[in-house]
Amino acid sequence: MVSRVIPVDPFDLVIFGGTGDLARRKILPGLYRRFVAGQMPADSRIIGAARSEMDQAGYRQFVAEALREFIPDLRRAEGLSDFLGTIDYVAIDAQGDGGWAELAGRTRKDVVRAFYFSVAPALFGDLAERLHQHGITDASSRVVVEKPFGRDLATARDLNAVLARHFDETQIYRIDHYLGKETVQNLMAVRFANILFEPLWNSQFIDHVQITVAETVGVGGRGSYYDRSGAMRDMVQNHLMQLLCLIAMEPPYRFDPDAVRDEKLKVIRALDPVRPEDIVRGQYLANGQPGYLEDVENPASRTESYIALKVCISNWRWKGTPFYLRTGKRLRARTSEIAITFREPPHSIFEGEEGWKENVLVIRLQPNEGMNLRVMIKEPGPGGMRLTEVPLDMSFADALGETGADIPDAYERLIMDVIRGNQTLFMRGDEVEAAWAWADPVIEGWEARDDRPRGYDPGTSGPEDALMLLHRDGRRWREIRE
Ligand code: NAP
Numbered sequence: 001m002v003s004r005v006i007p008v009d010p011f012d013l014v015i016f017g018g019t020g021d022l023a024r025r026k027i028l029p030g031l032y033r034r035f036v037a038g039q040m041p042a043d044s045r046i047i048g049a050a051r052s053e054m055d056q057a058g059y060r061q062f063v064a065e066a067l068r069e070f071i072p073d074l075r076r077a078e079g080l081s082d083f084l085g086t087i088d089y090v091a092i093d094a095q096g097d098g099g100w101a102e103l104a105g106r107t108r109k110d111v112v113r114a115f116y117f118s119v120a121p122a123l124f125g126d127l128a129e130r131l132h133q134h135g136i137t138d139a140s141s142r143v144v145v146e147k148p149f150g151r152d153l154a155t156a157r158d159l160n161a162v163l164a165r166h167f168d169e170t171q172i173y174r175i176d177h178y179l180g181k182e183t184v185q186n187l188m189a190v191r192f193a194n195i196l197f198e199p200l201w202n203s204q205f206i207d208h209v210q211i212t213v214a215e216t217v218g219v220g221g222r223g224s225y226y227d228r229s230g231a232m233r234d235m236v237q238n239h240l241m242q243l244l245c246l247i248a249m250e251p252p253y254r255f256d257p258d259a260v261r262d263e264k265l266k267v268i269r270a271l272d273p274v275r276p277e278d279i280v281r282g283q284y285l286a287n288g289q290p291g292y293l294e295d296v297e298n299p300a301s302r303t304e305s306y307i308a309l310k311v312c313i314s315n316w317r318w319k320g321t322p323f324y325l326r327t328g329k330r331l332r333a334r335t336s337e338i339a340i341t342f343r344e345p346p347h348s349i350f351e352g353e354e355g356w357k358e359n360v361l362v363i364r365l366q367p368n369e370g371m372n373l374r375v376m377i378k379e380p381g382p383g384g385m386r387l388t389e390v391p392l393d394m395s396f397a398d399a400l401g402e403t404g405a406d407i408p409d410a411y412e413r414l415i416m417d418v419i420r421g422n423q424t425l426f427m428r429g430d431e432v433e434a435a436w437a438w439a440d441p442v443i444e445g446w447e448a449r450d451d452r453p454r455g456y457d458p459g460t461s462g463p464e465d466a467l468m469l470l471h472r473d474g475r476r477w478r479e480i481r482e
Contacts, residue, residue, distance in 0.1 A: 018048025
């Protein structure tokens with residue numbers, strides 16, 4: 001099946017931080033792919049903006065190098081020179097006065113104008129202020145902002161206030177790239193486009209939900225940044241929270257940005273405070289390679305590179321169905337999945353129930369995006385009535401006849417949504433604040449208790465105590481594997 005490509009309207013996209021890591025790795029390659037796919041009109045313009053002194057030709061060269069580095073099959077270089085023809089550059093310091101008049105002259109008023117703030121959040125206010133002062137933005141412009149959106153409720157509120165000074169909420173696109181993943185959007189399609197699941201989608205039929213985002217890498221070169229953040233702030237408050245919301249929310253009345261985000265917000269507001277005994281934090285130990293403390297060069301660090309939490313939602317649909325969340329670095333495999341374990345049938349007609357297991361619906365976000373439903377069947381053969389499990393397994397790539405390379409990267413989809421003016425997959429200001437309002441007391445709680453993360457061996461599934469979090473409830477984590 002070939003996915004349909006509907007071109008967006010011509011646009012001017014200014015990337016503040018156009019020389020940065022995110023621009024090189026994600027934004028520019030994503031735009032190139034959309035250009036080659038025919039979605040980005042050739043009369044659009046991409047204008048890099050950063051302090052580095054460079055002219056247009058220099059930046060085009062810079063972009064070409066980034067594409068060569070981050071798009072493995074660029075050798076064919078399809079459309080590369082046409083794409084580079086859309087690229088421009090203006091040297092600008094977010095906190096200075098030079099370059100703004102030039103930028104004003106290079107952006108057009110009669111096309112969609114979007115401004116990607118791919119810089120440190122501390123610069124958002126300066127950028128918003130100067131764009132406004134120089135008349136570069138108006139009520140139809142859009143701004144895209146990256147994570148981290150604050151490090152607690154107070155800083156998130158400040159950022160919201162800074163942006164609100166010059167932009168209406170309908171102009172602000174807060175990126176959570178998890179929401180741009182194909183399978184994450186499929187969560188909504190699976191839930192709300194099929195009658196099959198929705199009647200069972202509640203605590204009467206679902207025993208518990210596990211959300212796992214496991215990485216094999218350590219904190220790498222981001223040590224000092226990561227150490228100020230940790231798994232709760234870096235992953236749970238945003239990405240895992242978004243996944244939880246999409247699983248737990250009520251059906252929105254329409255697939256409309258505010259209708260969807262209203263429902264997600266209700267879930268966040270219904271989250272119970274997390275009890276101390278329902279939190280396990282860990283740090284990876286040294287094992288041939290440096291451990292967490294060496295990686296962040298802070299022997300006294302209490303920041304977690306792993307966290308597991310039991311989260312409960314106090315509403316009619318979910319009371320009694322815990323959501324277990326876990327994420328960490330240097331774990332056994334790189335995998336992200338949501339596993340929904342259904343309750344046992346109310347009565348079994350099979351004696352002894354040998355081989356019996358619950359139905360589990362697993363939605364794999366990566367690798368190999370797809371779904372898998374564990375169902376019980378009769379074990380073949382004349383040996384009596386014994387049960388065995390079989391997976392109803394669907395890889396989206398196989399089912400849709402696409403190779404992994406054909407599935408657009410999250411950034412490609414999200415940037416095109418910005419141009420289309422569709423905010424459904426972006427976090428609204430109140431949603432981000434509600435997520436921090438839930439996360440803050442959890443973090444403050446362990447800080448007040450002087451909690452120390454448990455060490456765990458790299459290549460495992462995390463600290464032993466995390467196993468107990470489920471054992472205690474008579475449940476087990478799913479194995480972390482690719
Ligand atoms: P980075 O590699 O440090 O790049 C920062 C960019 O900002 C550079 O282009 C830099 O260029 C520019 N810059 C710095 N100070 C400036 C100023 N005063 N005025 C104008 N431009 C300025 O950072 P990054 O990794 O690309 O991250 C950018 C943003 O995305 C951050 O908010 C980060 O948290 C977020 N993010 C990044 C990733 C990722 O994978 N990299 C993932 C998620 C979120 P000059 O030095 O030339 O000015």
